[in-house]
Amino acid sequence: MKTLKSTQVSAFALSAALALMSGMGAAHAQMAEGALGVQNRSIGYVMTFENRSIYQAKDAKTQCPVALNDGPPEQFKKLYPDKGERTVEGTRLAWEGELWNPTSKELNVPYYEVQGKVGRGMNLDGKDDANDYVSPDTGEKGIDNQVYRAVGCTFNYRDGQTSTLTPQWRRATYNIFVVELTEVDSLQNDDDVIVTTYRGKDRLITDATGNEYLPGGSQTLDTRWGKRYIQSFKGKIKDGVLTTEAKDLIMPAASIYAPRDGAPDIIYRDMRFQLNLTDTQANGLMGGYADVWTWYYHSHKTRDSRHQAYGGTAGPTLYRALMKNADAYPDKNGQNTAISTALDVKFVHVFVKHPDAQVAGVVGTSQTAEGKTTDTRSRE
Amino acid sequence: MLNLRCATHVAAAVAVLFVSASAAAQAQRGKAPIEPFIEEQLPPVVQVIGTEVDGPVFATAQGRTLYVWPENDQNDQGVRGEREGKPSCTDQVTRVTAGFHEPYPPNLIEADIESRPACATLWPPFYADADAKPVGKWTLVERPDGRKQWAYDNMAAYTSNLDKEPGDVLGSGRMHAAGDSGAKRKPIGPEADVPAQFEVVTIPLGRMLTTITGFSVYTWDRDGNNKSNCDDVCQQTFAPMLAHASAPKARGDWGVIERSPGVFQWTYRKKPLYTLQGEEQRGAFHGSDIPGWRNVYTQPAPSFPKGFTIQDAPGGQVLANAQGRTIYFYTCIDDSLDQQICDHPTHTQKYRQAICGNFDSKRCVEQFPYVVAEAGERSTSKIWAIKNINAETGRYVDEGTPGAQRVWTYRDRPVYYFFKDEIPGDTYGDSWGENNGWINGFHAFFTREEFRKQYLDTSGSGRR
Amino acid sequence: MTFNVRLDLLRGSAIGLLAALALASCSGPATNGQAAASKSVAAVAAEPVSSGAEPRLRLITRDQYLNTLAYVFGADVRPDVEFAPLERVDGLLRLGTSRAGVNDTQLELYQKTAQNVAASVIEPQRRNFVISCKPKNEKAADRACAEQVLSRIGRLMFRQPLPKDKLATLVEHASASADKLEDFYAGLAVAIEEILVSPKAMLIAETAEPDPKKPGSMRLDAYSLASRLSYYLWDAAPDEALLKAAETGEIMTDRGRAKIVDMMIASPRLKDGMRAFFDDMFDFEKMNTLSKDALVYPAFTGLTAEDAREQTLRTVVDHLITKKGDYRDLYTSRTTFLSPPLAALYQLPTVKGWTEYQFPENSPRSGLLTHISFLSAHSHPGRSSPTLRGKALRELLLCQPVPRPPANVDFSALENPKAEQKTQRDRVTFHLENPVCAGCHRITDPIGLAMENFDGSGRYRTTERGATIDASGNLDGKQFTNVVGLAAALHDHPGLTSCLVKRAYAYGTGSQTTNDDAEMLKFLNARFGAAGYRVPDLLRTIALSSSFAEFKLEAPAKDEAKTASAVPATE
Structure with missing residues (x-):
């Protein structure tokens, strides 16, 4: 296909010109109503669901034979027992200090990691190492998902609030995550497509129940505030499955409660997509190495100790577990700074609008608000 | 009723270009511009004065801004603040925590207990003379010790020990009123005199x-x-x-x-x-x-310090230095019945030091360095001032004190950078701390929020 | 017809309002006037003599009331109030306003609303920009200031100057209350509330006087004419300029009236008036409660219904008023407006907010019939309905009433279709085969079936249950193969324009048209056609017609000879 494309550039240009002249098509060619597939060799999708890929065995005991992890109140009681006078400084602030500024100090509290060899995710490095997992679904070996090992025995990431709220992140306008596939000739097989990520500016369109997302919405791309989220990946489609190269990716991930609190971006190293494509949806996995620093602080800037207490997430021990299991991008001291992970993701089709592009059928050019004024105060 | 003479020094730094014709005329007559407000009946001991960013506020005859402390029980963690007609800020020192801040228990001994001030020291009650008479929305309420205190809309009125000059609104340093962050003191003032289809909001x-x-x-x-x-x-x-x-x-x-x-x-x-x-x-x-x-x-508002810039960030626009490095402020309220704020250099530094460096002052300064004023830089407003600070203690010191740093302050509180920010628009230090940073933490100085769906207010005065 | 209601005895009181409305609700439709003097076709060149439109006593509608409050006090004074539902008469709710009744509960609501509005008007943050004077002492009465304020508010709310004695009473009430409450503004609120709940405010009572130019005829008096024009074209009470024209008598001269009407048609407020008219004519009230089966039509939400109504009204106003287009072209035009929720249902790209949108030439969307509003409103919650759509087209757009189904009709064939009946056409064939049904369904189904390429939510489809949809049909003998053909046939149907004329005339005069109006309607149709079916021209013709403001009395009883009025102007 790649060869074909390069040799047919002029033919495409000619046919486009003819279409323009005949009035049948053009840069703004209008699509038939209800046609949601590839148009003008492009298709857009917006993310509607995202969760960390945490495999849960039917019997949690096989994964976490001792117990699930303690949360902040349980750790507090163990670390600062109610014996005599306790000070704010020696208890709460000591614990929060350790949460926000972790040290290598040994903490005298237990922490449990997932046991066993079964886990979901992607084989990121092409190897089958001792720490890798085997897929419960396909039997694929070599799955890299050390985040699963680090947090899989913490209630929040199993059935707790973190796992139930994360899928809702993408409702927040801060987090609208759009992928646009371009240079697409077929959603079934195409050796050479481009996948570009953006932040979208428009609300997701839901159905009459308010729970399901509808294909066929529109997303204007945020090329001003969301500039840092624009990243391109080379990809290919085989039998309807898109796979891409691995590249670094920044994802916006604000809490649904605090629309932008925490500048809550997570940086992923070597992120790649693996999505089943149709005209209306794209579902599958994203996998890569989460930057431990942004992953950890995102967790606590979007959910404070009070909320983390609902699901057993204790920052100081979590940080140690993440650092211990980090498996990529060592720093100058040899400490790995990134940890393998995978995301279960779902997207629905959207029409993508680039800020400067005319939308087919939309009449006139309304004034856009893409200026970069820094002081808009009237000088009257 | 309205004593503009007491506000003559206020808002001197407001650019003349911004000032309305009538306000400019006032300034020429030696009176500071003051935003038009709806006049109401005031006791003789209350006046309305202009401020740099908070609009007209009620103040004592000496020009001290008046505050109220309305209750906040949004989070099922107990009522904080005062009920109508029931002043509770007294000379009693609260020694232990109230248990407002989950998941932490009550009865922990407060930080720096030896030097902890009483509520009424921080927030001197606005006492009324024995022969004072209620007028308009101003009434008299009885304090627990039997003394009379002025109240506005039946909420007891206080001044702040941080306010030193007429026009100061330093008692409420936080920029946000978040639901879980406690009961804050709010400056009070008259309604803006605008048609009913409009209102005036305070933003940076x-x-x-x-x-x-x-x-x-x-x-x-x-x-x-x-x-x-x-x-x-x-x-x-x-x-x-x-x-x-x-x-x-x-x-x-x-x-x-x-x-x-x-x-x-x-x-x-x-x-x-x-x-x-x-x-x-x-x-x-x-x-x-x-x-x-x-x-x-x-x-x-008065201009930002010379050289400061505004940068596009993923969440909107933030204040930054000339190189585009984002500027942060720190906010803190403690877990006590009297809801003491702990974000000023005269307050306990324990909260800040825990969050910025796990009590390691060196780490604090590395992670949240102060915004140092260049030699020769001068402040042009009250709200943006230059102070000398001891970075190790976090306390203000006199100029010339060994180790003192000349730093920029906003509302008399130092502002900071964050060590992880690398390029303009980075805000990795935002919401750093307890309760998304709102009860003990750092926030980027946003001048425009694209996603919050409400206005940033600079002092907690809210809309009037 | 006269209403000898002594509103002056009841003035200012809610009881008065109730009594007046009770009587108003007893009034029947318009009485027959004299037959048209001329029936010759040639007469269309000049306005024929007609019986005209009598004065009416109408209950103000919710929107009219709110529009007036906004004009007088500000757009933020918008009480959350629902008025009682109106009866649809001859296709228009507007005609039901003269048959409305008010019960005690409703009355209490009016009173409460008036109280809230009055209280908000005198709030400190509003009074400086509403109350035009300052009292000498805020703690006491100030008669001069009260009189200045109340005369202005009363004039705008009553749509005519307050009689001296009424004004004096209001000032007295305001002053007495101010002294008692030691608050000038609180006293003023008492009198403002009295104005707001007065029958003079809540009822639009037209009065007439002998027409000096036409002995034996009556005409609306100046203030009644101002009101009729204003509610017709702006859906709001007359503004200062109109009242001034009434006060000076300018509005009663041909030249003055033409000037006023031209000003009103040129005003942006005409768009408000036309939105109200077409919302009424298209029976969009039903969009308030329109819902679909979420399992069948997941893309149709409450927001969709709201935006679908707005889409059509925007399209109508843009085409007819902004672009001054041919009314018929509304039914074939591919230009419309889209919002994101609607675009998702159409499955088309769009941008934030409302944007003008042009369907391509090969699109099946052609005109208002293919808007989601029409298609979804006239469907069942879980399926389309050729019958309802055909019936709506006949009744709403062609003014052709379709009889209701007989009481003993058997719906089982429709509700439990056979497996082989895949499309709606398969199923409704039953109608045409059954002689009991066929009579009516022949006039609805052949046109409704042409809209079958759109499901019950208005979304485009080419098949139903796997079978290709046949959207052919005919409209009164004109054959077509799909909805685009139906739209073209409707465009050229003479009933389309004559129906609009009939509705517009009835809406403006507030009276149901009768056979006596036939010549007048014929005249208006001819003028409408000659003007290229431009609606502003039609509005102007109607507003300037003699019959809009004049009428002939039936042989009057001796004691009624001098004046005819809906209510006596004694308040």
């Missing part, structure tokens, strides 16, 4: 005019004085703010023009007013992103 850029529903209001450079040039095409993007038939044709800064027979439009300082068609959320500024369109301020 000044006192900004909005619709009563909180949407931004705009003017257009291509309009003339008392003349709208916004035709049908223009009106597809901007909607004229329509006035009613009985609106006065001219009143102060306000006026009305007749766009077409029977269709009236508001003007402010002679410029016709509009809203952006389809502006989706309160607090958005999308109209002024379009060239020629501007937001409207009744009183712009």
Whole structure:
């Protein structure tokens, strides 16, 4: 296909010109109503669901034979027992200090990691190492998902609030995550497509129940505030499955409660997509190495100790577990700074609008608000 | 009733360009500009004075800004603040925590207990003379010790020990009122004198005019004085703010023009007013992103220090230094019945030190370095000032003290950078701390929020 | 017809309002006037003599009331109030306003609303920009200031100057209350509330006087004419300019009236008036409660219904008023407006907010019939309905009433279709085969079936249950193969324009048209056609017609000879 494309550039240009002249098509060619597939060799999708890929065995005991992890109140009681006078400084602030500024100090509290060899995710490095997992679904070996090992025995990431709220992140306008596939000739097989990520500016369109997302919405791309989220990946489609190269990716991930609190971006190293494509949806996995620093602080800037207490997430021990299991991008001291992970993701089709592009059928050019004024105060 | 003479030094730094004609005239007469407000009956010991960013506030005869402390029980963690007519801020020192801040238990001994002040030391009650008489919304309430205290709307009034001069509004340093962050003291003042379709909100850029529903209001450079040039095409993007038939044709800064027979439009300082068609959320500024369109301020805030810049960030616009490095502020309220704030260099530093460096002052300064003022830099306003600080203790010191750093302060509190920010627009230190940073933590100094759906207010004074 | 209600005895009181409305609700439809003097076709060149439209006593509608409050006090004074539902008469709710009744509960609501509005008007943050004078002492009465304020508000709310004695009473009430409450503004609120709940405010009572130019004829008096024009064209009470024209008598001269009408048609407020008219004519009230089966039509939400109504009204106003287009072209035009929720249902790209949108030439969307509003409103919650759509087209757009189904009709064939009946056409064939049904369904189904390429939510489809949809049909003998053909046939149907004329005339005069109006309607149709079916021209013709403001009395009883009025102007 790649060869074909390069040799047919002029033919495409000619046919486009003819279409323009005949009035049948053009840069703004209008699509038939209800046609949601590839148009003008492009298709857009917006993310509607995202969760960390945490495999849960039917019997949690096989994964976490001792117990699930303690949360902040349980750790507090163990670390600062109610014996005599306790000070704010020696208890709460000591614990929060350790949460926000972790040290290598040994903490005298237990922490449990997932046991066993079964886990979901992607084989990121092409190897089958001792720490890798085997897929419960396909039997694929070599799955890299050390985040699963680090947090899989913490209630929040199993059935707790973190796992139930994360899928809702993408409702927040801060987090609208759009992928646009371009240079697409077929959603079934195409050796050479481009996948570009953006932040979208428009609300997701839901159905009459308010729970399901509808294909066929529109997303204007945020090329001003969301500039840092624009990243391109080379990809290919085989039998309807898109796979891409691995590249670094920044994802916006604000809490649904605090629309932008925490500048809550997570940086992923070597992120790649693996999505089943149709005209209306794209579902599958994203996998890569989460930057431990942004992953950890995102967790606590979007959910404070009070909320983390609902699901057993204790920052100081979590940080140690993440650092211990980090498996990529060592720093100058040899400490790995990134940890393998995978995301279960779902997207629905959207029409993508680039800020400067005319939308087919939309009449006139309304004034856009893409200026970069820094002081808009009237000088009257 | 209104003693403008007490406000003569206020807002001296407000750029003359921003000042209305009437305000400029006032300034020439030696009186500081003060935003028009709705007059109301005041006791003889209360006056209205202008401030740099908070609009007109009520103040004592000595010019000390008055505050109230309304209760907040949003989070099922117990009522914080005061109930109407029930002052509770006394000379008693609260020694232990109240248990407001989950998941932590009550009865922990407060930080720096030996030097912990009483509530009434931080917030001196606005006592009334024995022969004081209630007037208008001003009433008298009885304190637990039997003394009389002035109350506004039945809420007991206090001053702040941080306010030193008339026009200071330093008692409330936090920029946000978040639901879980406790009961904050709010400066009180009269209502802005604007038509009922409008209100004035306090944001970091000044006192900004909005619709009563909180949407931004705009003017257009291509309009003339008392003349709208916004035709049908223009009106597809901007909607004229329509006035009613009985609106006065001219009143102060306000006026009305007749766009077409029977269709009236508001003007402010002679410029016709509009809203952006389809502006989706309160607090958005999308109209002024379009060239020629501007937001409207009744009183712009003093300029930022010279060299400061505003940068686009993923969440909106942030204040930054000349190189684009984001600036942060710190906010803190403790877990006590008297809800003491702990974000000022005169307060306990334990909270800040825990969050910025796990009690390691070196780590604190590495992670949240102060915004140092360059040699020769001078402050041009009260709200942005330069102070000398001991970085290790976090306390202000006299100029010339060994180790003192000249740092920029906002509302008399130091501002900071964050060590992980690398490029303009990075805000990795935002919401750093307890409760998303709102009860003990750091926040980027946003001047515009794209996603919060409400206005940032600079002092907690909220809308008036 | 006269209403000898002594409103002056009841003035200012809610009881008065109730009594007046009770009587108003007893009034029947318009009485027959004299037959048209001329029936010759040639007469269309000049306005024929007609019986005219009598004065009416109508209950103000909710929107009219709110529009008036906004005009007088500001757009933010918008009480959350619902008025009692109106009866649809001859296709228009507007005609039901003269048959409305008010019960005690409703009355209490009016009173409460008036109280809230009055209280908000005198709030400190509003009074400076509403109350045009300052009292000498805020703690006491100030008669001069009260009189200045109340005369202005009363004039706008009553749509005519307050009689001296009424004004004096209001000032007295305001002053007495101010002294008693030691608050000028609180006293003023008492009198403002009295104005707001007065029958003079809540009822639009037209009065007439002998027409000096036409002995034996009556005409609306100046203030009644101002009101009729204003509610017709702006859906709001007359503004200062109109009242001034009434006060000076300018509005009663041909030239003055033409000037006023031209000003009103040129005003942006005409768009408000036309939105109200077409919302009424298209029976969009039903969009308030329109809902669909979420399992069948997941893309149709409450927001969709709201935006679908707005889409059509925007399209109508843009085409007819902004662009001054041919009314018939509304039914074939591919230009419309889209919002994101609607675009998702159409499955088309769009941008934030409302944007003008042009369907391509090969699109099946052609005109208002293919808007989601029409298609979804006239469907069942879980399926389309050729019958309802055909019936709506006949009744709403062609003014052709379709009889209701007989009481013993058997719906089982429709509700439990056979497996082989895959499309709606298969199922409704039953109608045409059954002689009991066929009579009516022949006039609805052949046109409704042409809209079958759109499901019950208005979304485009080419098949139903796997079978290709046949959207052919005919409209009164004109054959077509799909909805685009139906739209073209409707465009050229003479009933389309004559129906609009009939509705516009009835809406403006507030009276149901009768056979006596036939010549007048014929005249208006001819003028409408000659003007290229431009609606502003039609509005102007109607507003300037003699019959809009004049009428002939039936042989009057001696004691009624001098004046005819809906209510005596004694208040």
